[in-house]
Amino acid sequence: xxxxxxxxxxxxxxxxxxxxxxxxxxxxxxxxxxxxxxxxxxxxxxxxxxxxxxxxxxxxxxxxxxxxxxxxxxxxxxxxxxxxxxxxxxxxxxxxxxxxxxxxxxxxxxxxxxxxxxxxxxxxxxxxxxxxxxxxxxxxxxxxxxxxxxxxxxxxxxxxxxxxxxxxxxxxxxxxxxxxxxxxxxxxxxxxxxxxxxxxxxxxxxxxxxxxxxxxxxxxxxxxxxxxxxxxxxxx
Amino acid sequence: xxxxxxxxxxxxxxxxxxxxxxxxxxxxxxxxxxxxxxxxxxxxxxxxxxxxxxxxxxxxxxxxxxxxxxxxxxxxxxxxxxxxxxxxxxxxxxxxxxxxxxxxxxxxxxxxxxxxxxxxxxxxxxxxxxxxxxxxxxxxxxxxxxxxxxxxxxxxxxxxxxxxxxxxxxxxxxxxxxxxxxxxxxxxxxxxxxxxxxxxxxxxxxxxxxxxxxxxxxxxxxxxxxxxxxxxxxxx
Numbered sequence: 361x362x363x364x365x366x367x368x369x370x371x372x373x374x375x376x377x378x379x380x381x382x383x384x385x386x387x388x389x390x391x392x393x394x395x396x397x398x399x400x401x402x403x404x405x406x407x408x409x410x411x412x413x414x415x416x417x418x419x420x421x422x423x424x425x426x427x428x429x430x431x432x433x434x435x436x437x438x439x440x441x442x443x444x445x446x447x448x449x450x451x452x453x454x455x456x457x458x459x460x461x462x463x464x465x466x467x468x469x470x471x472x473x474x475x476x477x478x479x480x481x482x483x484x485x486x487x488x489x490x491x492x493x494x495x496x497x498x499x500x501x502x503x504x505x506x507x508x509x510x511x512x513x514x515x516x517x518x519x520x521x522x523x524x525x526x527x528x529x530x531x532x533x534x535x536x537x538x539x540x541x542x543x544x545x546x547x548x549x550x551x552x553x554x555x556x557x558x559x560x561x562x563x564x565x566x567x568x569x570x571x572x573x574x575x576x577x578x579x580x581x582x583x584x585x586x587x588x589x590x591x592x593x594x595x596x
Numbered sequence: 597x598x599x600x601x602x603x604x605x606x607x608x609x610x611x612x613x614x615x616x617x618x619x620x621x622x623x624x625x626x627x628x629x630x631x632x633x634x635x636x637x638x639x640x641x642x643x644x645x646x647x648x649x650x651x652x653x654x655x656x657x658x659x660x661x662x663x664x665x666x667x668x669x670x671x672x673x674x675x676x677x678x679x680x681x682x683x684x685x686x687x688x689x690x691x692x693x694x695x696x697x698x699x700x701x702x703x704x705x706x707x708x709x710x711x712x713x714x715x716x717x718x719x720x721x722x723x724x725x726x727x728x729x730x731x732x733x734x735x736x737x738x739x740x741x742x743x744x745x746x747x748x749x750x751x752x753x754x755x756x757x758x759x760x761x762x763x764x765x766x767x768x769x770x771x772x773x774x775x776x777x778x779x780x781x782x783x784x785x786x787x788x789x790x791x792x793x794x795x796x797x798x799x800x801x802x803x804x805x806x807x808x809x810x811x812x813x814x815x816x817x818x819x820x821x822x823x824x825x826x827x828x829x830x831x832x
Contacts, residue, residue, distance in 0.1 A: 384743055389733040413736065454754070495754055497625040500649065507620055507746040510739075514747055518690070518731055555827040567820060575811035576684065584803060591791040592828050 364468040365460070365516065366421075367509060368394045368429050370484060371475045375400055379409030380506025381473075382416035388513035389521075394421040394429045394470075409506075426472070426484050433470040435463065438480050438488030439508055441501050449490050453512050456492045457519035471512055476505050534579045542582050543569055549589045552596050600704040601696075601752065602657075603745060604630045604665050606720060607711045611636055615645030616742025617709075618652035624749035625757075630657040630665045630706075645742075662708065662720050663776055669706040670769035671699065671812070674716050674724035675744055677737050682806045685726050689748050692728045693755035703769055707748055712741050722802055723772070725809045770815045778818050779805055785825045788832050 367385050372378050378398065385393055393416050402417055410417055423429040430436050437456050451459065460469055472488055474480035485491055494503060494511055503511070534542075547565050550556035556564050577585070603621050608614050614634060621629055629652050638653055646653055659665040666672050673692050680686040687695065696705055708724055710716035721727055730739060730747055739747070770778075783801050786792035792800050813821070 380740060380743070383740060386736045387732045387739050387743075409740075411738070411740065494750070495757065496623045496750075497753075500622045502647070503623050503746075504616060504619060504645075504647065504742070506740075507616070507623075507743060510743040510746060511750055514730070514732075517733075521731060550824065550827075553824075553827045553831060555824055564820075567817070571811045571813065571817055571821075572807075575807045577807065581803070581807055584800075585807075588786065588789075588791055591786075591789045592831075595789060595828075595832055 364466065365390050366392045366394050366429075366433060366468065366470045367513065368396060368426070368470050368472045369398070369505070369509075370396045370426055370429075370472065370480060371399060372505060373399045373476050374505075375403040375406035376409045377476065377505040378402060378420075379406035379411075379413075379417065380504075381509040382406070382410040382413040382420075384506055384510035384513055386413035386416050387510070388517040390513060390517075391416065392419075392421070393417070394423060396423045396426050396429050398422075426487055430470050430472070430487055432468060434467040435460075435490070436470040436472055436488040437490045437492050437512075438472040438485045439474065439492045439494070439512060440479055440485055441493065441496075441503070442479060449488075451490050451492050452495055453492055453515040454519075456490060456512070457515035459490070460516050461519035461522070471509075471516070473505060473509055532579045534577045534582045538579060538582045539572070539577065542572070542577075542586055545586055545589050549592055552593060600702065601626050602628045602630050602665075602669060602704065602706045603749065604632060604662070604706050604708045605634070605741070605745075606632045606662055606708065606716060607635060608741060609635045609712050610741075611639040611642035612645045613712065613741040614638060614656075615642035615647075615649075615653065616740075617745040618642070618646040618649040618656075620742055620746035620749055622649035622652050623746070624753040626749060626753075627652065627655075628657070629653070629655075630659060632659045632662050632665050634658075662723055663772070666706050666708070666723055667773040667776075668704060668771055670703045670771060671696075671726070672706040672708060672724040672772065673726045673728050673748075674708040674721045675710065675728045675730070675748060676715055676721055677729065677732075677739075678715060680727055680729070682727070682810070684810055685724075685806070687726050687728050688731055689728055689751040690755075692726060692748070693751035695726070696752055697755035697758070700767070707745075707752070709741060709744055718802075722805050722809070725812055768814045768816065770813050770818045774815060774818045775808070775813065778808070778813075778822055781822055781825050785828055788829060
């Protein structure tokens with residue numbers, strides 16, 4: 361993990377949004393929040409919405425302007441829903457995250473978010489080397505501040521923690537021989553039930569095989585399914 | 597865009613979170629929200645947090661249980677922070693989104709989110725073919741409900757709007773209501789066979805459900821499987 365990512369909120373109005381941002385920051389494994397002239401003090405609402413990320417709020421750095429908040433950062437990404445100041449500097453969250461994940465981990469990165477209603481000014485965006493625009497519905501494009509922090513921190517988290525160990529290895533896939541025996545058992549039982557008619561098999565077994573092949577059965581599941589067939593045969 | 601994605605919130609407690617979810621849904625270009633027994637009525641707070649996504653709230657579908665909310669959906673993805681019920685069915689948001697983007701756009705997909713503090717129950721997760729786990733800080737892993745909706749809808753939005761060559765499998769996925777009836781029929785038949793013992797059910801039905809959920813049955817396959825059950829019942 362990149363421990364040198366600072367999430368900067370410029371002039372946030374609502375303590376609830378600051379709390380939501382703190383929660384998102386901690387959820388995604390980051391630690392450092394900086395506030396540039398928040399409009400209101402951190403209230404009960406901020407802590408309620410932080411839902412346990414109190415340490416992020418308690419340790420938040422306070423600055424009087426964005427330049428000061430970015431002074432010790434090497435690379436700054438400003439989030440903006442507006443048309444790009446410089447198309448060259450433009451990233452979507454995923455390509456920004458990919459870029460960050462390739463940086464020297466000793467560099468300090470800032471992710472900068474603007475005011476709830478007005479975003480970042482052009483002057484503030486110019487303090488950032490890169491701009492991030494979140495892809496969204498062009499007819500309803502203003503995301504909640506906490507949601508924007510959540511999304512971009514998530515992308516950076518995913519990029520920093522990829523490659524991950526693959527899930528899903530701990531599954532005892534049945535060997536083909538077990539499956540073959542199961543399909544034979546199924547065919548035998550359906551014949552005894554007279555559901556499968558030897559003179560008119562109607563592609564019945566291949567159809568059933570397709571279902572179970574797709575399910576990729578485990579050894580114990582094959583065992584269970586064959587137990588049912590045996591129970592049916594006993595009734596017959 | 598896939599216009600047939602339904603976002604389902606199960607038993608949400610806080611109207612503010614419902615509003616935040618509505619905003620996130622509209623931001624990401626989706627329309628349809630379903631609420632399963634919300635604890636409280638949509639209040640001023642819900643509309644305040646929706647920040648203009650009033651249409652999503654006004655048109656929200658209301659259901660008494662999750663099965664009813666999913667009855668006309670073909671593929672259901674349940675979001676869960678817990679260890680997977682079935683590792684086989686497990687996705688991260690990106691791979692789930694990729695899968696959704698490759699489906700026939702006429703299929704109805706449900707994205708299901710659980711209660712703020714307790715998530716979805718195992719029974720509810722079993723109603724979903726796939727489970728989505730959001731990668732996060734393992735020591736602080738509970739995301740805000742609106743934030744989880746935001747993240748997963750964002751991934752699906754990105755996947756749907758990224759031009760790819762669709763695979764577009766021509767497959768008539770069975771609606772959930774058909775699956776529910778099949779599982780009931782299976783349970784009934786296994787009871788009559790005395791393979792399922794009411795005093796000692798041994799997780800039998802959930803185990804079988806996992807197999808068939810993974811197989812993603814078509815309407816005609818459900819029909820075929822129920823035909824077999826009927827043949828067994830006749831013998832009994």
